[in-house]
Amino acid sequence: MDNREYIDLIVNKQKAFFNLNSTKDIYFRIEQLDKLKNIILEYEDLIIDSLYKDLGKSPFESYSTEIGMVLSEISHAQKNIKNWSKVKKVKTPLTNFKAKSYIYPEPYGNVLIISPWNYPLQLTLAPLLGAIAAGNTALIKPSSSSLHTSNTIEKMINENFPEEFIHVINMDSKSADYLLDKKFDYIFYTGSVSVGKLIMEKASKHLTPITLELGGKSPCIVDKEGNIDIFAKRIVWGKFLNAGQTCVAPDYVYVHKDIKDKLIENIVKYIEYFYGKNIKYNDEYPRIINKKQFNRLISLIDENKLIYGGDSDLESLYISPTIMDNITWDDPVMEDEIFGPILPLLEYESIVQVIEEIKKRPRPLALYVFSTNPKVVTKVINSLSFGGGCINDTVMHLANPHMPFGGIGNSGMGAYHGEYSFHTFTHYKSILDKSLSPDVDTRYPPYKGKLKWVKKFMK
Numbered sequence: 001m002d003n004r005e006y007i008d009l010i011v012n013k014q015k016a017f018f019n020l021n022s023t024k025d026i027y028f029r030i031e032q033l034d035k036l037k038n039i040i041l042e043y044e045d046l047i048i049d050s051l052y053k054d055l056g057k058s059p060f061e062s063y064s065t066e067i068g069m070v071l072s073e074i075s076h077a078q079k080n081i082k083n084w085s086k087v088k089k090v091k092t093p094l095t096n097f098k099a100k101s102y103i104y105p106e107p108y109g110n111v112l113i114i115s116p117w118n119y120p121l122q123l124t125l126a127p128l129l130g131a132i133a134a135g136n137t138a139l140i141k142p143s144s145s146s147l148h149t150s151n152t153i154e155k156m157i158n159e160n161f162p163e164e165f166i167h168v169i170n171m172d173s174k175s176a177d178y179l180l181d182k183k184f185d186y187i188f189y190t191g192s193v194s195v196g197k198l199i200m201e202k203a204s205k206h207l208t209p210i211t212l213e214l215g216g217k218s219p220c221i222v223d224k225e226g227n228i229d230i231f232a233k234r235i236v237w238g239k240f241l242n243a244g245q246t247c248v249a250p251d252y253v254y255v256h257k258d259i260k261d262k263l264i265e266n267i268v269k270y271i272e273y274f275y276g277k278n279i280k281y282n283d284e285y286p287r288i289i290n291k292k293q294f295n296r297l298i299s300l301i302d303e304n305k306l307i308y309g310g311d312s313d314l315e316s317l318y319i320s321p322t323i324m325d326n327i328t329w330d331d332p333v334m335e336d337e338i339f340g341p342i343l344p345l346l347e348y349e350s351i352v353q354v355i356e357e358i359k360k361r362p363r364p365l366a367l368y369v370f371s372t373n374p375k376v377v378t379k380v381i382n383s384l385s386f387g388g389g390c391i392n393d394t395v396m397h398l399a400n401p402h403m404p405f406g407g408i409g410n411s412g413m414g415a416y417h418g419e420y421s422f423h424t425f426t427h428y429k430s431i432l433d434k435s436l437s438p439d440v441d442t443r444y445p446p447y448k449g450k451l452k453w454v455k456k457f458m459k
Contacts (some may be wrong), residue, residue: 003175010167011182014110014137017164023107023135026085030078032132035160036125037074040067043156047121050148054120055242056287056317065241066122069399073126076401076418077133084133084422095457098435105426107135108209109185114176114199116191117145117289118245118339123213124153127188128166130421136186140168141176143191145289184208186425190247193410211414211424213247214407215337216364220250220394221354221380223371224258231370231392232266235343236274238368238394240321243286244341245293248366248387250394251337252327252344254354260347264323267343268308271321279320280313287317288340294319297340300333309341329357351376355383362410363387368394387411 001009022028040047047067051057057066085105092101111131115124124142131138140157142150154168161167169179180187180202189199190213203210220239222231239250255263275285288294294317301310302324309322319341327334327344334344348354358364367389369380377391387407388397398405398417406415416424442453 003171004178007169007171007175007179007182010139010163010169011110011184013164014139014167017162018107018109018137023137023165026082029085029133029135030081032161032165033074033078033081033129036129036132037071039156039160040071040074040125043152046152046155047149050152051121053148054117054146055245055289056283056285057242058284058286060284061242061286066119069122070125070129073401073418073421074129077129077422080419081133081422084419085135092432096432096434097440098438100433102431102433104429104431105134105422106429108425108427109136111136111138111186111188111425112141112179112182112184113138114141114187114189114191115143117143118242118247120146120149121153123190127190127211127416127421127424130416131186131188131425132166133422134425136425137164138166139179139184140166141179142168142170144170144172181205186210188414188416188424189213196412211406211416212412213405213414213416214365214410214412215247215339216362216407216411217251217334217337218248218364218366218368218386218389219354219358220253220368221351221370222253222255222259222263223351223369223373223376224256225376226370226372226392228259228262229266232263233270234393235368235370236267236270236321239343240271240274240285240341241395243288243319245286245289245339246395247339248395248398249339250343250366250368251364252334252346254346254348254357257347257349260345264307264325264345267323271308275321280311280316280318288319290317293340297338297342300338300340300342302331302333305331351379355380358384363408365407365411366390366395366397385409 048059048062051062088103090101092099113127120143128138142153150170154170157166157168183206187203187208187210193214196212196214235250275282279285297319298312305324305326307323307325309320311320322342325345327346363385365387367386369377370392371377385408390397401418404415404420405417406412414424442450
């Protein structure tokens with residue numbers, strides 16, 4: 001059986017299984033979430049080993065940013081799924097007297113999840129648990145770049161769940177293209193803008209709704225008012241987490257000219273405090289995913305603007321935390337999302353200038369503003385459009401299941417996490433339950449003499 005026949009078989013099996021309505025049972029969903037949680041715990045050591053082989057992640061980073069986040073999301077869903085799934089009674093206007101109105105949450109059906117390589121476990125299983133909680137079947141296409149983790153996910157899912165319910169397919173790009181030509185009821189994609197456009201084009205042929213979680217150049221604005229030491233500490237953590245291969249990492253820093261030197265001094269201090277001076281041999285500092293990404297990142301380092309770091313080793317895919325100063329928007333490093341451990345610094349004097357420059361660019365997935373001046377913070381938050389972000393921190397907004405996570409414009413469409421994952425994979429069906437009596441004649445032809453009554457009730 002070739003890949004195309006295999007894809008056809010799984011897709012058809014999942015369509016047939018969904019039509020049995022088994023996935024709509026709330027207790028079935030809870031049971032499957034519990035099963036997924038237990039499988040993750042069972043495979044924890046193998047997951048950590050796989051993430052280390054793919055990205056050089058330490059056990060702490062693997063658990064805190066991948067395994068732990070998924071387990072936390074599953075627990076949150078298990079506690080709330082019954083409430084999320086309830087039929088909701090809503091008000092009915094007088095124009096529909098005598099009737100009752102309801103909203104029925106129902107699953108879309110057969111879902112396709114395509115996940116990336118930078119957080120290969122979390123960004124595969126977080127949308128998956130949302131699809132399960134909402135009552136869908138799911139076909140999963142993990143990244144071929146994070147091969148060890150993708151193989152582990154395939155083993156976890158395919159050896160423990162029936163293929164007609166959840167299944168992982170590892171395949172080449174030609175087979176993946178064929179997969180996108182199939183009709184799904186929903187597509188969830190996390191990755192690059194270029195591939196996101198391709199997926200949107202493919203989905204449009206079947207009018208398939210989609211969520212796109214993309215990226216972009218997420219700004220970090222550092223005002224002169226506040227604790228520069230803590231500012232630097234949190235920026236370094238967020239930027240060099242996973243060696244900068246994080247879609248919501250601070251892409252660049254706009255720093256007020258009055259405190260730029262102090263900020264640089266503290267950034268260097270915390271890089272060396274976190275990772276030491278001989279970072280190449282630090283097992284807690286991750287590696288670049290592959291040679292293609294390594295070479296792309298090296299090409300962005302301008303030796304003339306380099307003020308710290310810049311060390312690299314192709315064999316071990318190591319690039320040190322790197323800082324470049326006196327950057328302008330004309331520099332190559334400012335053209336696209338960096339997605340690596342390179343931090344460009346731009347200087348500013350007026351916050352209005354910063355806002356206007358950012359407005360000229362595509363709307364980012366995240367934005368971070370560091371300041372204890374509420375006027376500056378309010379001006380930034382109210383003036384700029386972006387997916388989400390933090391005041392006086394980085395990245396941590398992702399860890400709150402009570403807030404949606406997603407992009408806008410070039411950084412994506414749709415959102416998930418917590419209840420929003422349930423919403424993403426759910427269609428809300430509106431039902432009007434109308435009494436047979438009284439049957440008011442006003443709405444029926446002939447209409448002569450009735451307009452005044454319509455106007456009265458529809459104001």
